[in-house]
Amino acid sequence: MAALLELKNVKKIYDMGRDIQVEALKGVSFSIEEGSYTAIMGHSGSGKSTLLQIMGCLDRATSGDIIIKGTAVKDMNDFQLAKFRNKTIGFVFQSFNLIGNLTAIENVELPMIYAGVPRAERRKRAMELLKLVGLEEPEERAFHRPNQLSGGQQQRVAIARALANDPAVILADEPTGNLATNQWRRILDIFKRLNESGKTIIIVTHDPLVGQEATRIITLEDGAIIKDERIR
């Protein structure tokens, strides 16, 4: 299968000032195939989130190369990176991060607004996505604010938002971390369904049960890969 995403000797050093430096990634190399479902695991502080942010073009690596869909991230400026994130990457966060001023459906529309999708088309697609992620009574709940939705509902709206521009890859950082078990299950089912229909998914977790959902587990420790196994 073709490599969707490739990391070559990626290092990330956080400069804390006063000559204190934290080496969060110590030269990480791997590639992600299109349509794969990868879990990145490791203890707290092992560098999982840092790795995800760099793969998601939210942050730049200190050294090394990241190539996504054949494009070297290093060569892009901030404007191009923003456009790239908008079209190519869908983020799902642990704490949902929906925008409180906006209704559920407006949150889903947000990436499409940035992409310049016309209003009517935006609405229609957003509603379809909300139905896809199984938001209960979507016609009504779509117009609720995030604080009127349960945690599980918020996370499903967030997944719909991540899917808005049909990105090449979904990057999820502890998407189940803030959820009760039954909700947690539903989220993982959605990811599984998405992967079965061909979407590439990378999920960061320290929970082995979540990790078991994936087809590949990359384990980090202290900023380096210590294990990279295919489990299916």
Place this chain on the structure above:
Amino acid sequence: MEILLEAFRSLGKDKLRTFLSMLGIVIGVIAVIVAIAIGAGTTANVTARISSLGSNVIIITPGFTGGFGGRAAVALTSVLQETDVQNIQQMAPDVADVTPILQKSFNVIYQATNTVVTVVGAYPDTFSILDLPLQSGRLLNQNDENSDANVAVIGNTIATTLFGNEDPVGQTVYVSTGSFQVPLTIVGELQQTGSKLTFNPDNMLIIPYTTAAAKLIQLNGGVSQIIASAKSAQTALNAVDEINNILYMRLQNTNQYRVISQNQILSTVSQTTDVLTLLLASIAAISMVVGGIGIMNIMLVSVTERTKEIGVKMAMGATRRRIMVEFLVESMFITIVAGAIGVGLSFLIAAIVTYLASGLGLTVIITWPSIVLSFGVSVAIGLFFGLYPAYLASKKSPVEALRYE
């Protein structure tokens, strides 16, 4: 469009804060518009009062003699001569009428009342040149001149001082020179006119020129003032020039005389009120700047509070430019709405000021330029003071912003 809607939403979330941040601009806009309106109203008032004189009247007075700054109008050692009157009559084509005035202050006595009055010797045409309307009795005429009659027309204010509610017409007053007294029979009373250039007929006792020259104000061919009228308002300035030239030919010194026309006074007055209005408006404008600083403060707080939101939007693909525009639209939204409210309220305030000050003769005229100016400035303030917070918002690192709690 979405940006506007979003700005509206996030401002609507904390209505009190939004309202308070608008307040400075609202007050500033009202202050600027009302200050300029009062200035414009005052100018209009003064202009109307001066215009009541008739725009073609010209008054010639002796100048201030260098360094002494004396009251030229009552100078006895007059530089102006009766020959000047004749010269102007013959040599100034744009002058319609010209007439000399004799003028001096005297004690005037009626029964037990004794007061200082400006006694003016004037030919009958003075009444028509200055447009002095009669209240009762009659004006002076050529017969009075021919016979050096001891008659007088009395100004409105001085009539009240001397006679109270009594009808002055037919009464006799005595003008005291110190060494002797001249009796004068009042034949007419003038209506209230207010000041006319250097002249206030309300406080004057006007007698025939020849009577004054023979019995009270001997200037040996000199005159106190000369009053002229231009043929039309359009030629008034030409007439002033002609008079200036004629006087200069004889006196060879522009400090010795002054030729005053209503046009000149109008432009002086409007210059003065313009300066005052500008001063008032600048003080008011400072409050708009203070309001702008308040908005900047609110926007900085808002940027910090919404750091996480900024991070999320960046992760979703918002460009830095987009984030910047979002915040800029918010600050401009505040100032545009505040400016509009300010313009609306200034009409209300102007109406209230007009109502409260109606007795004081204060007029408030809201002018278009003041509305456009203050509204424009408030929009500019939203842009200027919103720029830095919006810039800060757009410069945030997505990762740092996302980590913010």
